Amino acid sequence: MERRRRRWGVIAEVCLWAMSVTILVPYFMVLLTSVKSSKEAGLFRLTLPSELHLLDNYRVVFERGLVVQGFVNSIIVTAGSVLIVLICSALLSFYIARTRGWISSALYRFFLLGMVAPISLVTTFNVLKALSLLNTRTGIMMIFAGILIPFAMFIYVGFIRTIPREMDEAATIDGCGPYRMFAVIIFPLMKPITFTAAILVFMNVWNDSQIPLFFLNDNRYWTMPLNIYRFYGYFSTDWNYIFGNIFLTALPVLVIYLFGQRFMIEGMTSGSVKG
Amino acid sequence: MSSVAEVKTGRALRRRKLPLYYPVMFVVPAFVIYAVFFIYPTVLGFYYSFTDWNATETTIRFVGLAQFTEVMRNPDFVVALKNTFLYAAITTIGKNVIPLLLAVLLTMGMRSRNALRAVYFSPAILNIVAVGLIFQGLLNPHTGFVNNLLRSMKLDFLALGWIGDPSLSIYAACLMEIWRASGITMAIYIAGIQNISADYYEAAEIDGATAWAKFVHVTLPLLMPAITINVLLSVIYGARMFEGVYFLTQGGPGNSSEVLMTLVYKYMGQGLYGYSTALNLILVLLIILISMPLLSYLTKKEVGG
Helix, strand or coil, X not given: CHHHHHHHHHHHHXXXXXXXXXXHHHHHHHHHHCCCCHHHHCCCCCCCCCCCCHHHHHHHHHHHCCHHHHHHHHHHHHHHHHHHHHHHHHHHHHHHHHCCCHHHHHHHHHHHHHHCCCCCHHHHHHHHHHCCCCCCHHHHHHXXXXXXXXXXXXXXXXXXXXXXXXXXXHHHHCCCCHHHHHHHHHHHHCHHXXXXXXXXXXXXXXXXXXXXXXXXXXXXXXXXXXXXXXXXXXXXXXXXXHHHHHHHHHHHHHHHHHHCXXXXXXXXXXXXXXX | CHHHHHHHHHHHHHHCCHHHHCCHHHCHHHHHHHHHHHHHHHHHHHHHCCECCCCCCCCCCECCCHHHHHHHHCHHHHHXXXXXXXXXXXXXXXXXXXXXXXXXXXXXXXXXXXXXXXXXHHHHHCCHHHHHHHHHHHHCCCCCHHHHHHHHCCCHHHCCCHHHCCCCHHHHHHHHHHHHHHHHHHHHHHHHHHHCCHHHHHHHHHCCXXXXXXXXXXXXHHCHHHHHHHHHHHHHHHHCCCHHHHCCCCCCCCCCCCCHXXXXXXXXXXXXXXXXXXXXXXXXXXXXXXXXXXXXXXXXXXXXX
């Protein structure tokens, strides 16, 4: 029995590695193509480049792709959104998890709507315009916050319910007001789930391309993913440059993934199983 | 007046301390942002879908259901509606069946399971613009990697038009989404399977259950909560997909791979605001109509075990 199972285990392992080429081959295609000449790159072959174009290709990507500008925009927008979403949703979730009755459950359902309905393009555009937030990084941060606060709440509420209520009572008896109690006692206890929520929000904002496409006409503020798209508009046949740009854009997330793989996977899946 | 209020809160304090701990101020920041930047535009959009609001006229008139009858007569809408259903259905099946299989295999206790999990999850960390361009490289009918490979293997009859063929483009978009997002559902299934106590499997083994019987009678029922969330999120995500289609085919060739969300964007760009919001409202209703019965069906299965 045990031996048979081990044999099946080995067969499954071999099959899984064989199937993983469907994922790994596209990666190799991107890397190899990014160091070829334009002519060779357009053939999308998995061969080594006949002559290496590493530095000259990536110089074009850096100079014409506005990689640095895109990176700075991505950092600002992502950091801002993560901060706004975490603060707002932590406070909100604490209230929802601790109070009982119809207000609390109505609030929960009201915010869950945000996970179901698609964003209304035309009218959101007009709201931004009315608030003079159109074509600003602050504007899209607020849109991201509006979409992602429900998402973060979804994973926060379940966790906060596991923090004993006695904590709150003890803090109050010791003379803490509600705000100090939250800041000094409760929020530090929420650290693990805050970390998870932070990864989740980070990934969503960093990789998003539709919100900047809809609400940023001014490409000075475009984040990295949308920058690739504009770059593709200029160099639609020079796949060596396009794939080089894709690699550079994926690099920051890739580095985080390699170091914090476990947290990242946990982050992106939590709320579904444990929540 | 104020003294009455004080007495009241005082009494409430003695009976139930709770309301005093949690001021409504905790809700205010989230509520304001969510209401202003999500709920208000959504509700306003519902209103405008009954008007003739567009970029060329200065006055906005109420036109009742005229936009909706206009939408129904639009051949692009019919294509987009069909594609939205197809896309949501195919990606939901693909993003759940394949990952479920992977998750079962990857929890069998093989030596390289962590490396395999990392590989299968990795596409999920890429942005969709990048994935869309990678798939253009893979699926280009003339120079794409896939067709090159098929031709070199003398399988020319399989070298189809993919993103260049109007009858296949939406399926190419489905394939891309399954490739990109299966890792996330897989990770959720793995976590779900690891939560199942080994006792169930031991009991089943004593009863002489085969591997298949164990999967059907132990794994699947106990995995129902994970299946529910995965299927539901896949359906909602698939129905409102924009990026996964736009950055691969832009709705083309022609209108062959338009989905509702790409049409909403297209008509906004053309200045047909009322028309665009009407389409958006149809999409919202569609998602609610599909996801609510689906949720109650799946949760019923969960309770029934």
